[in-house]
Amino acid sequence: MSIVNDLIAASAALPRSGRISDERYDQKLKDHITRLRQLLSNNELDHVARDESLLDQFNPSKDSITYLFLLQLQIRTLREAASGTFPADLLPLGKLWSKSAHYLEVFNPVQVRYAGHEWRQLIELLVQAAQADSKPLLAARLVKGAMLRLDPSCAVFTSTHLLLVQLCLTAKAYTCALPVLEKLIYHIPILPTRSPFRSLQSLCAEYESSIAFVNDTTGLSSTPSSGDYLQYFLYGGMIFMALKKWDEALNYLGTAISTPTKGAISMIAVEAYKKFILVGLLDKGKLCSLPNPTSTQVVKTLQSLVKPYLDLAKAFEQGNKIRLEAEVDAAQGIWSADKNTGLVFQVVNAFSKHSLVKIKKVVASLTVAELTASASPFQGSLSEISESQIASLIMAGDLDATLVHSQPHSSSSILRFRAGSSPLLFRENEVHANLQTQGKLMEGLFGSMEQANHRLGLSDEFIDNTVNRQQWPPAGGMKSEIGGVTGLEMEEDIMGDLS
Structure with a gap:
């Protein structure tokens, strides 16, 4: 047990951030991780891998690095003995599951920056265990909490963003994703060699933006492909649809459609456009225009691929219910194949409401x-x-x-x-809440603009990085050819039980 006692002493001796300079604290954390990895690679801790009391000797909120490495050791040992299956201790409510879940609730976010690979592996393993036990909701809550603890702004898009929305759709836990979905994404992870913060070596320092430490080198996120990014906004739009937050759904779906991709149009964008048309009819009573960044050629291509949806929208806008029902009946197979049947039925049900709104413009x-x-x-x-x-x-x-x-x-x-607009718009509490929300969005936007202006003015590397970013998405990303694989795994029509 001498090695364990040494780890206890070494972990306790680590100065807490703020007592010493960032550079010195940074070096001590790096040295500690090097020591831990050396012990694990030499199998010097194998003799305590099955000791259930081992983790009780460390505080997960203060000894976050040590606790995480020992937790990984015990999980690996247990899985090796189980020959590839998930042992009971790793399934939800098992002993190691409970310890892992508690760790993700209390870990030190600064220390975890130095063990990003291990942190992300723990999250992904718990997700797999929850899915194996058909309990995706438990994993969704853990992932959401861990993301917000690591980076409360969630301003950098990560692979964990996509993992969260997938879990919430699977579990039908739509509100669980809102604390992350409602935060604006300003950055995509980039390599430190191209980062404007590369001269700042201390991960423990305080930064205005989490882009300084969230990247594939620290391991806190894998390098996302363009497909990951588009899927996140498609799935996010679907979550807002399930919650009947139509404006937010249009915003997310519009981002999935208008984001530029290299080569042909992504099939994810096509799926997003189908839902975009239906949501526009539900919310606005008309075929909504695509976001301004969408090129004319992309719009033409998209429209050629979603003709049944455009025909439905035309019948809706003309106020012809007979034709609308005919279009719905004629394309039943298409709605079903696209998992949009529930949404189409809601469009039919919304027809009367929007027809009455149109009549209001004619008669009093x-x-x-x-x-x-x-x-x-x-x-x-x-x-x-x-x-x-x-x-x-x-x-x-x-x-x-x-x-x-x-x-x-x-x-x-x-x-x-x-006459005039709906009195609902003038309710004082709604106006106040709306002003607060818009104010927070503007503060975040101005903060990001100030950072961008600073980098543009002081860093030639930022210009080089911007040029190279034109090659994004990276090679090896998703298939973008028409008729290719969309990467969509959601088989359920989420609106089917809401019609």
């Missing part, structure tokens, strides 16, 4: 009987709508109008539209 009031009369100019779009359906739309805040009876015993109510 009319009776429900006039809406449903066979001679009505609105016949074909609202001939089947009932008074109770109209009342439901009003109570849900989807229609800014009132229903009143012109006479005590009248058989038909009068629908009166309010």
